[in-house]
Amino acid sequence: MSKKICVFCASSNSKDNIIIEETKNIGKIIASNNMSLVYGGAKIGLMGLIANEVLKNNGKVIGVIPKILYKKEIINTKITKLYTVKNMHERKQKMYDLSDIFIALPGGIGTLEELSEIITWKSLNIKKTSIHLMNINGFYNPLISQFKKMNDNDFLYFNIFKEIIIHNGTNTLKKYLK
Template sequence: MKVLKRICVFCGSSEGNDPQITADAIQLGATLANQEITLVYGAAKIGVMGQVAQQALDHGGKVIGIIPEFLKVKEVVHLGLTELITTTNMHQRKLKMQELSDGFITLPGGFGTLEELFEIITWAQLGLHQKPIGLLNSNGFYDDLIEMLQKMVEKGFLKEENLQLLLVENDVEILIQRMKDYEPTPVPKWLKKNRT
């Protein structure tokens, strides 16, 4: 079983309008704290991001926020975090998130959330990391995306084994358990970090 000391959560800096998404964000934050898993996230105190972080803190968990300097005002930084890391740009933020985390969970969000998910799963596909990547399909939010990914396999643009890199669940506890049980696929011998 994989030890998950830190999980990075990608999600929206907006609240959205689905109470189930908010409830799942609250449950995730509490569950991470209860399982003594440190939350790594984008440092905002607003939106779905803020809900996850506040619940983790309220349940005695550790929370590391990572934010680029230019977003500090826009995303309204949470000042009660265990640790706040400031980067110079978005790319450094994502590199730091990947470096500090043992796995990743994506909740509902917008363009930024999808961009983070697809970058981290592309890095896995390229063999740059072998960490579990979870997608919390809260109230069917990602149903259409999952259908699109399956179409990419059908049309020959995505290999089935690469689609399997994404662990999809609609239950927080089941998703975290699947991430702990995750066995990464071997990285092809021709694929080395200095070639990517």
């Protein structure tokens, strides 16, 4: 059975061409390793970009979208499978249940929320997985500094840097997706 890779990312487009290219690279890596992409189900933004890249390279794409976002202009109808769920909480639960590995690309509040929750799940042994933070072009440097501050002040009962793997690009990610 092939692994399912959950990618958290923005439903909007990035202004950073390096982020765009690395998003495409992750899509290619997922497809070339015969893995499936699990994501938020949209055809727009980085979500649409990575899904289309996986499909373009003959990979499988599983989308999970809540009814509130179920609009024909937002849903990616080209994907392999689409789950429609009641709300955002069910979306995260379904994505977490379906997936073996998690990757957080640059994104907004939704991406940050998804990343925070899966880190919490891993720290509580609810989900045994690897979590990869894509710090492309230094996007997550402020968050990484905040994580360090949380650790230094003993606000975390675990070492967050043992829970996540930080990558500056896809070159270091490749070895984890084989």
